[in-house]
Amino acid sequence: xxxxxxxxxxxxxxxxxxxxxxxxxxxxxxxxxxxxxxxxxxxxxxxxxxxxxxxxxxxxxxxxxxxxxxxxxxxxxxxxxxxxxxxxxxxxxxxxxxxxxxxxxxxxxxxxxx
Amino acid sequence: xxxxxxxxxxxxxxxxxxxxxxxxxxxxxxxxxxxxxxxxxxxxxxxxxxxxxxxxxxxxxxxxxxxxxxxxxxxxxxxxxxxxxxxxxxxxxxxxxxxxxxxxxxxxxxxxxxx
Numbered sequence: 001x002x003x004x005x006x007x008x009x010x011x012x013x014x015x016x017x018x019x020x021x022x023x024x025x026x027x028x029x030x031x032x033x034x035x036x037x038x039x040x041x042x043x044x045x046x047x048x049x050x051x052x053x054x055x056x057x058x059x060x061x062x063x064x065x066x067x068x069x070x071x072x073x074x075x076x077x078x079x080x081x082x083x084x085x086x087x088x089x090x091x092x093x094x095x096x097x098x099x100x101x102x103x104x105x106x107x108x109x110x111x112x113x114x
Numbered sequence: 115x116x117x118x119x120x121x122x123x124x125x126x127x128x129x130x131x132x133x134x135x136x137x138x139x140x141x142x143x144x145x146x147x148x149x150x151x152x153x154x155x156x157x158x159x160x161x162x163x164x165x166x167x168x169x170x171x172x173x174x175x176x177x178x179x180x181x182x183x184x185x186x187x188x189x190x191x192x193x194x195x196x197x198x199x200x201x202x203x204x205x206x207x208x209x210x211x212x213x214x215x216x217x218x219x220x221x222x223x224x225x226x227x228x229x
Contacts, residue, residue, distance in 0.1 A: 004157070033216055042118075042204050042219030043158070056209075056216055090157055092217075099208030100146045100165050103217060105157035 002027070004106035006091050012112045013081050021076040021109045025093030031055070032074040033103060034066055037088040049074055050097035078111075086113045116141045116207050120220035127195050128228045135190040135223050137205030146208030147188045148217065149179055153201045161203075164188060175199070200227045 005024045013019050025032050031050040035043035045058040049068035068074045072093075078085055088110050092103035117140040127133050139145055146165050150158040162173025169181040179190045188205060202224045206217040 035217075040221075042206075042221050043217075045209070045216040045218070048216050058216070092158075102148065102160050102163055104160065105150075107155075107157040 004091055004093050004104055006089075006106040006109050008109060009107070010110045010112075012114060014114050015081055015083060017081050018077065018079045019081060019111060021078075021089050021091075021111070023074045023076070023091030023093075023106060025072050025074070025091075026104055029093035029095055029104070030072055031094045031097040031101070032068055032072065033092045033094075034074070034076045035090040035092065036060070037090055037108070039087070043090055046076070048097055055097045081113050083113050085111065087111060116145070116209060116218050118205050118207050118218055118220035120203075120205055120223050122223045123221070124224045124226065126226040126228060129197050130194050133190075133192045133195045133199070133225070135203050135205075135225070137188045137190065137220060138186050139188060139205075139207045140186065141207060144183070147179075147181065148206045148208070149173065149177070149188075149190050150204045150206060150219075151175075151201050152204065152222075158204065161190070195225075195227055197227045197229065200225055 007022045033048040034046040037043040047066040048056040052068045063079045066076045088108040090108045092105045094101040094103045119138045148163045149161040164181045202222045204222045205220045209216045
């Protein structure tokens with residue numbers, strides 16, 4: 001079975017632009033979470049979606065938004081990009097949205113802001 | 115609020131030597147604990163998890179971890195390190211807060227392996 005897939009792999013944008021990152025969860029997984037990993041740090045939680053509804057939001061500005069589709073895939077959108085948004089964006093899926101469910105990560109999208 | 119501390123930023127061990135990576139968590143009840151490994155340019159792979167029961171848990175690739183409530187620790191161990199184990203290791207705790215299911219990560223420990 002395919003794991004969590006993310007696209008694109010790499011992306012270069014300039015300040016002020018917006019970006020859309022995509023994620024397809026493991027088949028059968030209904031929960032998708034997004035994390036931001038800045039170089040040298042652990043991943044930080046951005047959003048969690050379950051059954052197309054937002055279940056949680058981390059401490060990120062309103063420039064960040066996300067949604068989940070009926071097929072459980074998800075998009076992360078970031079508007080008005082800042083240099084500080086340069087990071088590896090990781091998507092993780094799990095069967096359901098509870099704390100004891102292991103999350104399975106994709107390889108991430110490397111976003112560079114010039 | 116829950117938190118995870120990994121005191122060692124970088125550890126170097128010789129191939130064949132034993133390994134212990136430290137992790138301390140902050141949470142009042144029994145936490146859900148995880149160890150993940152990240153190779154350069156890749157996502158995170160789950161090594162093992164602890165929910166309850168036996169405090170020594172076995173994972174993939176020969177890793178194990180021991181939950182010690184009295185020390186609020188969940189250290190990762192491997193008896194004999196292989197060169198392919200060089201990577202970054204992250205300890206994480208499941209969040210019981212407003213969002214059910216997200217993970218709180220430590221800052222990671224980078225493991226280098228000497229030949």
